[in-house]
Amino acid sequence: MKYNILIIGGGAAGLAAAVSARKQNSQIKIGIVEKSDRVAKKIHATGNGRCNYTNMDMNSGYFYGDRDFIGKVLEKFTAEDAVAFFKELGVMHRVEEGRVYPLSNQASAVADSLRLFCMENNIDFITDTYVSCIDKKDIFYMGKLCADKVIIATGGKAQPVLGSDGSGYKLLTAFGHELTSLKPALVSLKTETDKIKGLKGVKVFARVALLKDGKEVASDRGEILFTDYGVSGIPVMQISRFAQKGMELLIDMLPDLSGKEVLGEIYERVYTFPGREGGELFSGLVNKKIAIPMLKWAKIEKASVKAKSFTNENIRKCGEFLKQLKLTVLGDNGFENAQVSAGGIELKDFDSETMESKLCKNLYAAGEILDVDAICGGYNLHWAWATGFVAGRSACKNEKSGMRN
Ligand SMILES: Cc1cc2nc3c(=O)[nH]c(=O)nc-3n(C[C@H](O)[C@H](O)[C@H](O)COP(=O)(O)OP(=O)(O)OC[C@H]3O[C@@H](n4cnc5c(N)ncnc54)[C@H](O)[C@@H]3O)c2cc1C
CATH class of the missing domain: 2.40.30.10 (Translation factors)
Structure with missing residues (x-):
């Protein structure tokens, strides 16, 4: 089957690329190849099931990687663009301290919006199909599939149970791209x-x-x-x-308390409640359960030891436990439990204007597969949407059938 654009990986970046390509061109043949039985699996798990899909406080400082490159991509797809992108797909939003969630508070809203758009706009889902290598001749070949342009959006290695097992890296290294060391x-x-x-x-x-x-x-x-x-x-x-x-x-x-203030507070308690047992003395200052390992650390034999028996050294050690444990x-906890992969395919061999490879024409990459990760707060998904958006839009350029502009 021949496609104009084939996207490898039906996650956040791949789906954003498909939507963006289709919005540019209603005629070309677009397909998403996904190794799992369905697309958008990971999106359902994001944000504790709520999907924190972008952040209104968006800048490259929240990302790790080549910040100059990252900044250029973020200029092309801002947080406001992400909100508008999903609004057009039917997702209303709410903002909590900058973090943007779907108004319905369900990650499925974001996943469904992408999936439904693709299904309603003739984007083929080629599921249960694992891409292990890509041959480039005049065009790209992957088994029975071939395409003029390919966007690799296979994610990193975080939570392989949701699809991203790191198998995509070798698809790009086969074209000469370099992979950094990886870390959960x-x-x-x-x-x-x-x-x-x-x-x-x-x-x-x-x-x-x-x-x-x-x-x-x-x-x-x-x-x-x-x-x-x-x-x-x-x-x-x-x-x-x-x-x-x-x-x-x-x-x-x-x-919020200095070491001196904490020590002062402990002395005050010992003075005010001399008959209280150690296990009860700290109630109201810290979670009650903290007292047990803290007393052990402070060499206070039992939780039943009364405050009046505490020595200065015992008190100092309690303060140390609370302030300097x-x-x-x-x-x-490994890639199995990580939310993202730090490291990935180096950005230096991609064009930030298009996300096209500088080493292989008509080959693009998007999302977590690249050497970019970010802090919590909607930034990692934003990177996936932004790079997917840019790659999808760029890949449409010069595709013959029915270009709109
Ligand atoms: C539990 C959890 C919660 C998270 N919460 C948030 C959050 O709230 N906000 C946020 O910003 N980020 C969050 N993240 C991070 C965010 O989900 C990822 O950074 C983002 O999904 C990466 O998108 P991607 O499209 O690059 O990769 P993925 O979403 O991993 O998609 C890659 C896709 O490619 C497919 N694939 C892989 N290899 C192949 C192959 N060889 N052939 C065919 N298909 C292949 C996979 O099956 C998968 O569907 C969370 C991550 C996790 C794990």
Whole structure:
């Protein structure tokens, strides 16, 4: 079967590319080749089922990669463009602190809008079809399929269960493109667990930082979640791309109070409630469950030990636990649990105006397959829409049948 444009990968970038190409040209033959049994699988899982699909505070500073290149793409498809793009597809939006969600609060709204547009506009879904190699002669050949132009949008390696298993990288490296090293990002961290035993499921508003040889390499603040393997939550995910085995995760569970204020507060409690048991003393300051591992850390034998028996050293250690808990990083939770891949196919061999390869004419790439990732907040999906939009629009150029402009 011969196509004008074949898009490999029916995820966010591939679907955006298809919509954008079709809006440019109603006549050409467009197909999406997808290895899964349906398109848009990952979109359904985004934003905890709500799909945070862009952010009104959009600039290249929130992205990792070649920011000059990224900025040029973002100029071509802004947050306002993303909102308008989906509005045209029937998705109304709501904004929460800059983060944009569908008004219906359902990720399926975004996925359906793309899928339905494609189905209503003669874009073929070639599902259950895995592309393992692409031959370029006069045009591109993939088994029984061939096309004048190909857009590779196979995603990265994050959550292969949703389709993206990293198989797309070799489709581009086969044309001479270079792949950087890859790392799971936006992922929770495995840490030593002795110090946080019993805290599984406890959420705390904290500042977290990664320390390498005592020096801070990344930090963030927000709600963290203790787990049986380590620590999760958005701030931990935000800094996870910098994490390496052997680094320390520094947790400040009272980031709005200075160390001195925290110590003062503990002394005050000991003075005011001398007969209270250690296990009850910190209620109202931190989550009650924190007391147990904290008392252990402070070498207070039992939770039943009364406050009046606390030594200065016990109190200092309690303050240290709350303000400067250090956990050795054992690793991250892997691509299986990551939201994105850090690293990817290098941008230097693509044209930011078109997303066309500089190494192979008529070959394009879009989305997470490229060496770009971003913080949480709608930026990763925005990158997928923006690059898909640019690639789809550009791939239409010079396609013969029925160009509108
Ligand atoms: C749980 C979760 C929640 C997330 N939440 C958000 C969020 O709220 N906001 C946000 O901005 N980002 C979020 N992200 C990140 C975002 O979803 C991705 O960055 C984005 O989907 C990448 O789009 P993509 O099209 O490049 O790749 P993908 O969406 O991964 O799509 C790639 C597609 O290509 C197909 N494919 C792969 N290889 C082949 C092959 N060889 N042949 C044929 N088909 C192939 C795959 O099956 C898949 O359908 C989240 C990610 C996860 C995992």
